[in-house]
Amino acid sequence: MPDGTTSLQIIGPALDGSAGMAAIRSDAESAQWHGDTSWDHAIGPMQFIPSTWEKWHSDGDGDGKDDPHNIFDAAYAAGRYLCASGADLTTGEGWTRAVFSYDHSDDYVRNVLARANSYAAR
Template sequence: MLGLALVGTAWWLGRDTPAPAPEAGTSAPGGVVPPASDPAPIVPAGRPVVPVVDAAWTAQVAEATGIPPVAVNAYAVAELRLRTEAPSCSMGWSTLAGIGWVESHHGSIHGSILGLDGRAEPPIVGPALDGTGGFAAIPSDPLLAAWHGDPTWDHAVGPLQFISSTWDRWRSDGDGDGVMDPNDLDDAAYAAARYLCHDGHDLATGEGWAEAVFSYNHDDAYVASVYAAASGYAASAG
């Protein structure tokens, strides 16, 4: 399971029996789509143009779902960017929110606090991927060793728990600050959205959604847990 793509171990979560994942021919989780504010912000040359999500929408969804506004905004921005970059993917903010819940409770697991900059404090670091406890053995890589501090074994890092190989390929600047940081939920959400959309799945269909999330973590129970969370958020948001 570990080391295949984004790490989705949910190693810290005690789950109730998950809701079933969507079957072929059924609908994928969906919800209110976030509106972008106009005009687009002015950004320095060479920086991506990051959509500005309507603040009233963010506040409404945060209140309805219990997701921190910073996290709601990160997931919504990722959706808006993928609407342009991969429109056939049908990426939705609630899917990213479901993943964010399962991976780290939106950056708040184990007493961490998600700051206004999208970074959890203390940073969220998964266990050593040393081949024990059912984990794959993945040697450390200098890229993420700087984030997790272990020169021997890799660890998943950040609110969406990236491992080195995946972050090396999909690392992204989600908030246009010129930095690509897996500990920044803005960057991690955009990278996760790009990953989920890279293989041509249509996330508007139940089958396509399930296959995309399964590629994120090769575990049926994980897919079911994300589906339960994503569907709940979409329903709460109206």
């Protein structure tokens, strides 16, 4: 949508411990975001776990709402999260450390780096 909000909500797979996923139980508060009363799910275009969104929620477009399904809000929150790592994002090592703080997986860091390099090459 022009306002940055996804036309359909982006809900990640259940974080139920299968297929290398973390096992994170849902609670009443997080289930409001994704509808699953058993397992948590990452939400929105930046795939925030609801508890992480609760901490880093941001109003990136200045409309008075903080919505993980809005790319402006979600990207701003992700930037704040990465900067909070204290890493120097102008260096490869710092960037890697910051992305690892977002998701503690070397595979995730490599995937993000590959996508960032692909995007930068356009």
